[in-house]
Amino acid sequence: MGYIPHTEVERQQMLAAIGVTTIEDLFEAVPASHRFPKLDLPGPLSEMEVASEMQALAEANEHAGDFAMFRGAGAYHHFVPAAVNHILLRGEFYTAYTPYQPELSQGTLQATYEYQSMMCALTGMDAANASHYDGATSLAEAVTVAVQVGRSKRNKIILSHAIHPQYREVVRTYHQGRGLEIVGDEATASLEELSELIDSDTAMIAVSYPNFFGQIEDFAKIVEVAHEKGALVVFVANPLMLALFKSPGELGADIVVGEAQPLGVPLSYGGPYLGYFATRTAYVRKIAGRIIGETVDADGKKAYVMTLRPREQDIRREKASSNICTNQGLMALAASVYLALMGRNGLRKVAQLSYHKAHYAADQIDKIDGYKVWRSKPFFNEFVVKCLKPVSEINNALIAEGIIGGYDLGQDYPHLKDHMLLCVTEMNAKAEIDALVDILKGLA
Amino acid sequence: MMAELKYPEDLKYAESDEWVRIQGDVATVGLSDYAQDALNDIVYLELKEVGTAIAAGESFGEVESVKAASDVILPIGGEIIEVNTALEDEPEIINSDPYGEGWLVKVRVTDDSPLADLMDAGAYKAYNETR
Numbered sequence A: 001m002g003y004i005p006h007t008e009v010e011r012q013q014m015l016a017a018i019g020v021t022t023i024e025d026l027f028e029a030v031p032a033s034h035r036f037p038k039l040d041l042p043g044p045l046s047e048m049e050v051a052s053e054m055q056a057l058a059e060a061n062e063h064a065g066d067f068a069m070f071r072g073a074g075a076y077h078h079f080v081p082a083a084v085n086h087i088l089l090r091g092e093f094y095t096a097y098t099p100y101q102p103e104l105s106q107g108t109l110q111a112t113y114e115y116q117s118m119m120c121a122l123t124g125m126d127a128a129n130a131s132h133y134d135g136a137t138s139l140a141e142a143v144t145v146a147v148q149v150g151r152s153k154r155n156k157i158i159l160s161h162a163i164h165p166q167y168r169e170v171v172r173t174y175h176q177g178r179g180l181e182i183v184g185d186e187a188t189a190s191l192e193e194l195s196e197l198i199d200s201d202t203a204m205i206a207v208s209y210p211n212f213f214g215q216i217e218d219f220a221k222i223v224e225v226a227h228e229k230g231a232l233v234v235f236v237a238n239p240l241m242l243a244l245f246k247s248p249g250e251l252g253a254d255i256v257v258g259e260a261q262p263l264g265v266p267l268s269y270g271g272p273y274l275g276y277f278a279t280r281t282a283y284v285r286k287i288a289g290r291i292i293g294e295t296v297d298a299d300g301k302k303a304y305v306m307t308l309r310p311r312e313q314d315i316r317r318e319k320a321s322s323n324i325c326t327n328q329g330l331m332a333l334a335a336s337v338y339l340a341l342m343g344r345n346g347l348r349k350v351a352q353l354s355y356h357k358a359h360y361a362a363d364q365i366d367k368i369d370g371y372k373v374w375r376s377k378p379f380f381n382e383f384v385v386k387c388l389k390p391v392s393e394i395n396n397a398l399i400a401e402g403i404i405g406g407y408d409l410g411q412d413y414p415h416l417k418d419h420m421l422l423c424v425t426e427m428n429a430k431a432e433i434d435a436l437v438d439i440l441k442g443l444a
Numbered sequence B: 001m002m003a004e005l006k007y008p009e010d011l012k013y014a015e016s017d018e019w020v021r022i023q024g025d026v027a028t029v030g031l032s033d034y035a036q037d038a039l040n041d042i043v044y045l046e047l048k049e050v051g052t053a054i055a056a057g058e059s060f061g062e063v064e065s066v067k068a069a070s071d072v073i074l075p076i077g078g079e080i081i082e083v084n085t086a087l088e089d090e091p092e093i094i095n096s097d098p099y100g101e102g103w104l105v106k107v108r109v110t111d112d113s114p115l116a117d118l119m120d121a122g123a124y125k126a127y128n129e130t131r
Helices: A008-018 A023-027 A047-059 A082-088 A106-123 A135-149 A165-174 A191-197 A220-228 A281-286 A329-366 A391-399 A430-443 B033-039 B113-117 B121-129
Strands: A156-159 A181-183 A202-209 A232-237 A255-259 A275-279 A291-296 A302-308 A382-386 A419-423 B018-023 B026-031 B042-047 B059-065 B069-073 B077-083 B105-111
Touching: A008 A023, A082 A329, A106 A275, A106 A291, A106 A302, A106 A329, A135 A156, A135 A165, A135 A202, A135 A232, A135 A255, A135 A275, A135 A281, A156 A165, A156 A191, A191 A202, A191 A220, A202 A220, A220 A232, A275 A281, A329 A382, A329 A419, A329 A430, A391 A419, A391 A430, B026 B033
Parallel strands: A156 A181, A156 A202, A202 A232, A232 A255
Antiparallel strands: A255 A275, A291 A302, A382 A419, B018 B026, B026 B105, B042 B059, B059 B069, B077 B105
16 A cells, blocks of 8 residues: 555645645745756666675775774763664664654653663753753753743853863854853863853853863862852763762752763764753753653553653744754663663773773873873873874874874864873773873884 | 532633732732633643733743643733742642632732723633533
């Protein structure tokens, strides 16, 4: 059977009802030359030929597994257990549509519920939504919530310069034309200096945990000042780190957002990733997305349902606070499966391995003349190295040896020319770290 | 068996289901018994702040129930002088006592001309029976 259930007779009736005679009449607004442009496509191929073509294209790429990887800067090379992909690719999950009908969607709903519960446990928050596109989007959505909480009377948004540069760009793109004053990241203001910017017009302040340079800052003062002045505190946090360090909830965060790609999602050329968003109960009715809850059905059996969708477009369009009414359900499932497989201890182990290996690498590099590691603050699994040569030159030498070197901070921070941001995870064997150190030594 | 819906005689009613009680230049506004019954359990409400001036026919907040979310409309024009803060933690009071403890806002009336268009108890009851 066809997927279009309308008969020719029905189509004619509908056309007559709106006062046209043919389907083509409906496209009158589109210039004829643009309706069916000639597409410059090669001829058709068999499945076998397509597969071979795709294989050739795929093999033209290098991938993370071919290299020793020492770059993070927002996308992290972690181990993903095989079970994650096996569960993701089950048809019940892979092709599932939005679970509006709980009687048909218990599996999807429960998976989302588990994801939300685990993100709350990690962040120290009360509720988490079912995800956004990526960490940058989540931060932009946090701005929306903060403005709503301030009843649109507070227009100042303070961002630390040590938040991922692209996240800050997305916030500005997302909120252009809204009359918000987005400040704080023009130069290199410390958290101390940022606290002085907070006033009664401030809707929120956002900080990064760890910051873009891998460092862990002391937030006590800025949180205190923000709350005194009635501003929300938003943490952009790497969720893996939260297995090892105090949760943002304990540190006074009101909203916690970030990129959950480190939790079971591969690098895959930058996406699809997983923006997580968690908050305190007080703000739960302002958030975009949905909250899944656990309840019982008519027979008293455990059941999962969509409990809250306060700001989704299908509820009341004029009250929707986000144009995004989709989420990254499959990636959230990947994070659920990953977290469930790892468990509390396993996740802590991954974080510890990343931490200790990064510190070993930092110690070795710091010993080499001509390199200086930033050590004024504690760091997690990324650290800054001041080099004598341009970072691009160093990276060219490394790639020739099968090593992907650090991120060139000079691209985003002019005062950090010749500074490299290195990342070490559980994936980096000691031999890889030693090889990196040897090559850096040779370049000094 | 559902309890009979109440229509106090001393109030005026709007088609959008708010009731108004006028005392001098102050109007108390709430949701009718019919409205709370139709909405089912009210779980959340958000009202505009004290000091906000609102024209007749404009929203002064929203109520959310397990079934729906809807705006509450001010039938007359005025400035909010008090909101019922007890409802923040217990919005279900609107369900249990819509005409008493469940009042929403008190307003200093600046435009009472729409009062003439509001229904009395009998007319509002008749209006609901045709819906």
